[in-house]
């Protein structure tokens with residue numbers, strides 16, 4: 496992992512060769528080594544320690560969520576190309592025989608599956624909002640959560656920083672516009688300081704989500720015009736196009752309105768989240784400090800291994 | 803032109819704004835236009851006037867008032883004619 500490996504394919508190959516990631520036969524789905532997982536665990540602890548003074552409530556949702564929740568969230572309006580929905584076989588013996596016949600013929604058989612009530616979680620915070628709305632009014636000081644989840648996005652790629660299944664750790668603030676904006680401000684500072692402590696080159700920039708289609712161009716322009724999304728970028732597979740490793744998102748009252756998240760006086764809540772792409776941060780560390788974590792610079796090891 | 807646009811948008815089931823009471827230069831976002839509804843608006847206008855908004859025009863400003871929309875549409879229909 497020297498300066499020459501600044502492209503996706505060769506970085507991926509070198510991760511396989513060094514036994515850091517393992518091939519599965521599908522682009523974007525990889526096995527992780529113990530060393531890789533230990534880096535992620537250490538980084539998660541660092542994040543949690545940094546957020547500890549804010550006393551967030553921790554919730555770990557599974558990587559599958561209610562399909563109805565995903566639909567109501569508006570995800571299919573913006574990112575139909577990334578969504579994944581779980582399908583299962585629900586037929587009887589006759590259909591089972593048919594299915595095996597279709598498989599034996601080497602043709603398609605998945606049409607005999609039907610959509611279940613489960614969709615794959617696309618971002619750690621999606622399952623949170625209806626769960627919180629169901630608990631009644633939001634207290635005046637707002638609410639803060641720390642989440643972690645495997646997430647799915649259908650975008651097969653040879654870029655190891657663009658996995659189809661990856662983990663995202665998030666802090667989510669639900670409160671007034673001022674509360675959630677100052678939450679985001681504080682993490683913009685803390686996030687950058689944290690990554691600099693790990694001796695990784697980074698910059699924070701205005702960003703937009705990969706909204707679908709031409710209408711999506713307009714959504715993206717709107718998002719930029721309003722300064723709703725920032726990303727912390729680290730060069731991983733390219734210097735010109737650095738990888739977004741942290742993201743800082745202000746949703747305005749989108750989720751408040753969608754889910755009826757309100758204060759006791761009926762005022763709608765705003766929300767913001769800061770997301771840490773855990774595999775991406777780990778990849779950035781291996782990319783910049785080398786394949787052997789034991790040989791990383793002492794200062795970096797001190798930060799990660801002292802928590 | 804503005805009246806044609808007003809009645810088109812008023813009939814659109816996915817744009818829940820009361821265009822009948824909005825002045826030509828009233829800010830539609832202030833009136834509650836969401837990003838998603840503005841995309842629906844763009845698609846409806848393209849179909850009605852047989853135009854295609856170029857990427858440079860797909861901004862918040864283009865769709866921020868009935869007057870701005872009419873400006874953009876007349877620019878594009880003039881080009882097409």
Ligand SMILES: [Zn+2]
Pocket residue numbers: 618619620621665744768769770
């Ligand atoms: Zn989020």
